[in-house]
Amino acid sequence: MGQSRSFQPGPDGTSHLFLVGRSQGGFWVARDLEGQAEGIFRDKKTAMRFALFEGGHANVVMLSPNAVEPSFGKGVH
Secondary structure, eight states, X not given: OOEEEOOOOOTTOOOOOEEEEEOTTSOEEEEETTSSOEEEESSHHHHHHHHHHHXXXXXXXXXXXXXXXXXXXXXXX
C-alpha cells in the first residue's frame, strides 16, 4: 500500500500535472508539480493509478527517466 497526500480539485475542475518516477530508495513516487498531492508506492502500477485518478485524465502524467524524490509536503524545488 502506498502513502499519499490528496487534495480537492479547484471549483473550475482543472487537472494537475504529475511526475511519476522511481526514487533512489527504490519506491515509486507520484508528485503533483504544483505541490498539492503526492504519493509513495511500492510499484509503478499503483503510482500511475494514483496520478491518473488525482490528475483527472491520462494526459496529466509524465514518466521520469530520472530519480523522483518525495517532497514530503515541501512542494517542488
